[in-house]
Amino acid sequence: GNSVTQMEGPVTLSEEAFLTINCTYTATGYPSLFWYVQYPGEGLQLLLKATKADDKGSNKGFEATYRKETTSFHLEKGSVQVSDSAVYFCALSEDGGSQGNLIFGKGTKLSVKP
Amino acid sequence: DTEVTQTPKHLVMGMTNKKSLKCEQHMGHRAMYWYKQKAKKPPELMFVYSYEKLSINESVPSRFSPECPNSSLLNLHLHALQPEDSALYLCASSREAGTDSSYEQYFGPGTRLTVT
Numbered sequence: 345g346n347s348v349t350q351m352e353g354p355v356t357l358s359e360e361a362f363l364t365i366n367c368t369y370t371a372t373g374y375p376s377l378f379w380y381v382q383y384p385g386e387g388l389q390l391l392l393k394a395t396k397a398d399d400k401g402s403n404k405g406f407e408a409t410y411r412k413e414t415t416s417f418h419l420e421k422g423s424v425q426v427s428d429s430a431v432y433f434c435a436l437s438e439d440g441g442s443q444g445n446l447i448f449g450k451g452t453k454l455s456v457k458p
Numbered sequence: 459d460t461e462v463t464q465t466p467k468h469l470v471m472g473m474t475n476k477k478s479l480k481c482e483q484h485m486g487h488r489a490m491y492w493y494k495q496k497a498k499k500p501p502e503l504m505f506v507y508s509y510e511k512l513s514i515n516e517s518v519p520s521r522f523s524p525e526c527p528n529s530s531l532l533n534l535h536l537h538a539l540q541p542e543d544s545a546l547y548l549c550a551s552s553r554e555a556g557t558d559s560s561y562e563q564y565f566g567p568g569t570r571l572t573v574t
Binding site: 378380386387388389390393433437445446448449450451453 | 462499500506548563564565566567
């Protein structure tokens with residue numbers, strides 16, 4: 345079945361450090377891939393997405409590239425800020441899958457210290 | 459407007475109470491979802507409505523009863539809940555369901571439910 349695996353957290357970084365959160369997936373078809381962010385006490389917000397191989401999603405300084413050969417969609421940011429502290433979820437959705445069901449990874453908590 | 463609103467923000471209810479959660483979107487989306495999220499876990503899908511018809515029920519107990527009165531509104535009726543049902547309940551919407559995997563889901567802020 346379809347699945348998403350994220351690196352275990354928590355991840356603690358100093359402000360302006362480089363961020364990578366690894367995400368790999370297993371899917372039978374051609375999924376779309378998403379990163380969602382959840383700030384403390386809030387719902388999920390779409391951070392970025394990519395719908396086909398080699399697409400790069402980007403938003404607010406975050407980037408992720410859809411790598412079909414390595415089945416990966418790693419999240420990166422060159423210089424994190426304290427305000428980036430949140431839980432990050434990698435997710436996939438597959439055409440013809442369960443009515444647009446999102447398959448989520450377990451989430452990675454990021455803490456950025458000043 | 460890319461906002462999904464949910465009310466109430468917090469809800470405390472006893473095991474014998476009946477309450478309802480409400481969700482609203484005005485993006486013209488035809489798919490709406492209920493998720494349950496326990497602490498430090500990803501959201502778990504409960505129900506999917508497509509064009510106001512229930513299309514997925516992920517084996518959710520009957521004490522949770524969804525309702526979609528129109529294309530903008532989604533309710534979740536709660537009755538005889540258990541303490542283990544305490545969680546963050548998230549509503550989401552997307553343009554369609556199942557036809558194109560690229561349709562992202564927009565989430566509301568959630569209702570924090572505590573069952574005593």
